[in-house]
Amino acid sequence: MAYDSDNIFAKILRGEIPCKKVYEDDYALAFHDVRPQADIHVLVIPKGEYISNDDFSLSAPEDLIVGFWRAVATVGRELEIVESGYRLLANHGLNAHQTVDHFHVHLFGGHPLGPMLYKVR
DSSP: OOOOTTSHHHHHHTTSSOOOEEEEOSSEEEEEOSSOSSSEEEEEEESSOOSSHHHHHHHSOHHHHHHHHHHHHHHHHHTTOTTTOEEEEOOOSGGGTOOSSSOOEEEEESSOOOOOSOOOO
């Protein structure tokens, strides 16, 4: 699959669509989700054209990978959710309901989040 430079996160990175920014550095941009699923729900996206974590881990330069994950941790600290706890989630592909084909992680926090996965019967 080729990267679609018209996806919403690419447009946000280019400044074509506004976002409620939480954090930005040379490696990542973090912003509040427009449809939050928790009291705190922030998306962190790398600066680059990567479809998924698999694509990112195989294709991104090492400094971007390290910088991105450090940015994710910084966002958790800046949101003051490290001590109380937060959930970090990255969806990959259709079965995981990845809706934007630009690698991103979700940080959820601000209250107890409950069980994480659907239980198989």
